[in-house]
Amino acid sequence: xxxxxxxxxxxxxxxxxxxxxxxxxxxxxxxxxxxxxxxxxxxxxxxxxxxxxxxxxxxxxxxxxxxxxxxxxxxxxxxxxxxxxxxxxxxxxxxxxxxxxxxxxxxxxxxxxxxxxxxxxxxxxxxxxxxxxxxxxxxxxxxxxxxxxxxxxxxxxxxxxxxxxxxx
Amino acid sequence: xxxxxxxxxxxxxxxxxxxxxxxxxxxxxxxxxxxxxxxxxxxxxxxxxxxxxxxxxxxxxxxxxxxxxxxxxxxxxxxxxxxxxxxxxxxxxxxxxxxxxxxxxxxxxxxxxxxxxxxxxxxxxxxxxxxxxxxxxxxxxxxxxxxxxxxxxxxxxxxxxxxxxxxx
Amino acid sequence: xxxxxxxxxxxxxxxxxxxxxxxxxxxxxxxxxxxxxxxxxxxxxxxxxxxxxxxxxxxxxxxxxxxxxxxxxxxxxxxxxxxxxxxxxxxxxxxxxxxxxxxxxxxxxxxxxxxxxxxxxxxxxxxxxxxxxxxxxxxxxxxxxxxxxxxxxxxxxxxxxxxxxxxx
Amino acid sequence: xxxxxxxxxxxxxxxxxxxxxxxxxxxxxxxxxxxxxxxxxxxxxxxxxxxxxxxxxxxxxxxxxxxxxxxxxxxxxxxxxxxxxxxxxxxxxxxxxxxxxxxxxxxxxxxxxxxxxxxxxxxxxxxxxxxxxxxxxxxxxxxxxxxxxxxxxxxxxxxxxxxxxxxx
Numbered sequence: 001x002x003x004x005x006x007x008x009x010x011x012x013x014x015x016x017x018x019x020x021x022x023x024x025x026x027x028x029x030x031x032x033x034x035x036x037x038x039x040x041x042x043x044x045x046x047x048x049x050x051x052x053x054x055x056x057x058x059x060x061x062x063x064x065x066x067x068x069x070x071x072x073x074x075x076x077x078x079x080x081x082x083x084x085x086x087x088x089x090x091x092x093x094x095x096x097x098x099x100x101x102x103x104x105x106x107x108x109x110x111x112x113x114x115x116x117x118x119x120x121x122x123x124x125x126x127x128x129x130x131x132x133x134x135x136x137x138x139x140x141x142x143x144x145x146x147x148x149x150x151x152x153x154x155x156x157x158x159x160x161x162x163x164x165x166x167x168x
Numbered sequence: 169x170x171x172x173x174x175x176x177x178x179x180x181x182x183x184x185x186x187x188x189x190x191x192x193x194x195x196x197x198x199x200x201x202x203x204x205x206x207x208x209x210x211x212x213x214x215x216x217x218x219x220x221x222x223x224x225x226x227x228x229x230x231x232x233x234x235x236x237x238x239x240x241x242x243x244x245x246x247x248x249x250x251x252x253x254x255x256x257x258x259x260x261x262x263x264x265x266x267x268x269x270x271x272x273x274x275x276x277x278x279x280x281x282x283x284x285x286x287x288x289x290x291x292x293x294x295x296x297x298x299x300x301x302x303x304x305x306x307x308x309x310x311x312x313x314x315x316x317x318x319x320x321x322x323x324x325x326x327x328x329x330x331x332x333x334x335x336x
Numbered sequence: 337x338x339x340x341x342x343x344x345x346x347x348x349x350x351x352x353x354x355x356x357x358x359x360x361x362x363x364x365x366x367x368x369x370x371x372x373x374x375x376x377x378x379x380x381x382x383x384x385x386x387x388x389x390x391x392x393x394x395x396x397x398x399x400x401x402x403x404x405x406x407x408x409x410x411x412x413x414x415x416x417x418x419x420x421x422x423x424x425x426x427x428x429x430x431x432x433x434x435x436x437x438x439x440x441x442x443x444x445x446x447x448x449x450x451x452x453x454x455x456x457x458x459x460x461x462x463x464x465x466x467x468x469x470x471x472x473x474x475x476x477x478x479x480x481x482x483x484x485x486x487x488x489x490x491x492x493x494x495x496x497x498x499x500x501x502x503x504x
Numbered sequence: 505x506x507x508x509x510x511x512x513x514x515x516x517x518x519x520x521x522x523x524x525x526x527x528x529x530x531x532x533x534x535x536x537x538x539x540x541x542x543x544x545x546x547x548x549x550x551x552x553x554x555x556x557x558x559x560x561x562x563x564x565x566x567x568x569x570x571x572x573x574x575x576x577x578x579x580x581x582x583x584x585x586x587x588x589x590x591x592x593x594x595x596x597x598x599x600x601x602x603x604x605x606x607x608x609x610x611x612x613x614x615x616x617x618x619x620x621x622x623x624x625x626x627x628x629x630x631x632x633x634x635x636x637x638x639x640x641x642x643x644x645x646x647x648x649x650x651x652x653x654x655x656x657x658x659x660x661x662x663x664x665x666x667x668x669x670x671x672x
Contacts, residue, residue: 005249038249064249070265070289070424081173081206081232083251084265087258087423088406089621090594097238097252109624109645116617117593121238131644133637141613238592255591256574257453258426277477281452285425288445299476301469309445341585374585400585406601406625417509417542417568419587420601426591433574433588457574 006037006165007064009099011115012048013108021106024129024152025051026058028103031154032161033061040064040099042091043083045076048105053078066094093117101164107131119146124164128152174205174333175232177267179283180216181276189274192297192320193219194226196271199322200329201229208232208267210259211251213244216273221246234262261285269332275299287314292332296320342373342501343400345435347451348384349444357442360465360488361387362394364439367490368497369397376400376435378427379419381412384441389414402430429453437500443467455482460500464488510541510669511568513603515619516552517612525610528633528656529555530562532607535658536665537565544568544603546595547587549580552609557582570598597621605668611635623650628668632656 010028012021029039029052039056041049043065053063057078065079070086085091092114096102102118103126104111115138118125124145127135135148145167147160178196180189197207197220207224209217211233221231225246233247238254253259260282264270270286271294272279283306286293292313295303303316313335315328346364348357365375365388375392377385379401389399393414401415406422421427428450432438438454439462440447451474454461460481463471471484481503483496514532516525533543533556543560545553547569557567561582569583574590589595596618600606606622607630608615619642622629628649631639639652649671651664 003248007249064251066251080171081175081249082266083232083234083262085262085426086265087261087426087594089597089624090255090421090423090426090591093255093593094251094253097254098250109620112641112645113617113620113624116613116620120593120613120617131641133641137616137635137637137641141616253594255426255594257429257456258423258589258591258594261425277452277456280473280477281449281456284445284449284452288425288449299473301473305448305467305469305473309448339584343585400587402587416507417511417585418602419568419570419598421598422601423594423597429591430587430589433590434586 005062006100007040007098008032008037008161009040009095009102010048010052010105011042011095011102012052012105012111014042014044014047014049014110016108017047017051017106021048021129022051025105026055027152027154028052028105028128028157029055029061030059031157032056032103033059035158035161036061038062038064040066040095042095043067043076043079044074050076050078066091066098089113096121096123099123100168101126101161103128105129107134116141124168126157126160126164173230174268175208175266176200176205176329177208177263177270178216178220178273179210179263179270180220180273180279182210182212182215182217182278184276185215185219185274189216189297190219193273194223195320195322196220196273196296196325197223197229198227199325200224200271201227203326203329204229206230206232208234208263210263211235211244211247212242218244218246234259234266257281264289264291267291268336269294269329271296273297275302284309292336294325294328294332341398342436343376343434344368344373344497345376345431345438346384346388346441347377347431347438348388348441348447350378350380350383350385350446352444353383353387353442357384357465358387361441362391363488363490364388364441364464364493365391365397366395367493368392368439369395371494371497372397374398374400376402376431378431379403379412379415380410386412386414402427402434425449432457432459435459436504437462437497439464441465443470452477460504462493462496462500509566510604511544511602512536512541512665513544513599513606514552514556514609515546515599515606516556516609516615518546518548518551518553518614520612521551521555521610525552525633526555529609530559531656531658532556532609532632532661533559533565534563535661536560536607537563539662539665540565542566542568544570544599546599547571547580547583548578554580554582570595570602593617600625600627603627604672605630605665607632609633611638620645628672630661630664630668
């Protein structure tokens, strides 16, 4: 009867996301959903969050949004299951703890904060489109897998992801 | 493409739940899932939480558990989607805000705390197997629907639930 | 060198507080501060929160406000130490856990929610100006001291408070 | 009657702090307290947290600890005012929002996470004993003051701190 979902978190900038971050997030979301994993994001209607959710829905997947607000005002329409926290940035830790593996796309203070929490709580992380400094810094603090991909290649991504899932 | 889940929260005592609370929670979970709504609880492996999740799974439904701990140690095996908060009782507000309607079963301090939050945040509540005092007290504070059912009757319950969903 | 403060929480309605709740909160705040204990409230500029903080300042005491917002916009001017949580109602548990004894004044859903959390986390509670039903309900769930005072009498209040502080 | 405290947050590694981080934190805490500002930390009995609190007490200051646990088990004895959150890493945002200026000492995932939150919420930050990469990364994301000090020099530190306090 059991059927626990495998939940993969996708994190990245919201309003300040670059176009290439969003394109990447869409592909990542689509790829994760194609493998029958659920995509979890911060749930807002912008940036990497919305793009990853949209990608997942395109592939027929199911999506979770962990919303900072106390209602669905800012929710992406591609969220199937809204988890409404009403606790602003304090909800970041929920994104991390609820994800089997965390995929980080792009560069911004919220994203850095979440990657750091992932390392602190020993979650495996795959990083795409980040910066040299962030990668150097985070590699030093990782006790679990911290994988930097120079560019997104579907097959390589899925191999890394599946390996990390098996190890956790 | 959109397919936002209708999430119904079921709250009630954990370790201190009475047997009749658990029987009721099982029926409530099963009934909600039969109507294709998702069941959300506090996600732990005891009391009303586990019984409602088990009932929902029996009916082939999907379930969400909002866990207080920082891992799945105390998780009910009937949880499909574990949301891991690591924030103890502070997670109670998430149970309430994420539910379209809240169904409260039984009587305990955690349950009272959550019913009170539901009234404060204007969520509709259906109460089963509560106490005279709790009902009197909460009726006075309700600005939204606060429905007390003397006993669980499937058809009546679903009529009330569907009415509350339509109104929100 | 050590000098840990004894912190007493005062909880009660905000915007919906009755005039008598506020008068009582002012006296309670003043009395607690006169005994050199710190007064902790939810920190907002209304109702029982503001009245208790103002009372404490009148007696030359020090005050703490645990604010739900992410800045000091709604802060009472009688707050010496603002703790800014940005997490809305999720901050209620902090009010309770940070208080050695909780004094509840009046009747409202937020207050009920906090009293229930206090009982759940085994904090001693003194209740003033509550309702018959609330008192009956909470007495049943208390594992620690749950003291109902019919009316505020300074000497009796301080005896109860000091007794509870010694026991914790 | 008003007397709102000026609260300065000191953040840095706990168990994994280096000896030099702790020495620095002691001096920083002492210096802040000598200026009659309150020192706020994560409140635990180790690393930068404890050292900063101890430094502040040495100078006769008052200290606040924002504790992650649900009691005072892990609390530093140099904490005057324990704020008990019971919410683990979710409490990091409280450290930041409650501080007028944030002083970060050393290098670790928790510290990185908090610096990133400070930048996100537009708090001014002074960084000591960090790494080249962290400084490069954070400078890029700062919209408010982000000051890196090569070494701690009391007079220069206080000038920077006072300037940042005046600007907020």
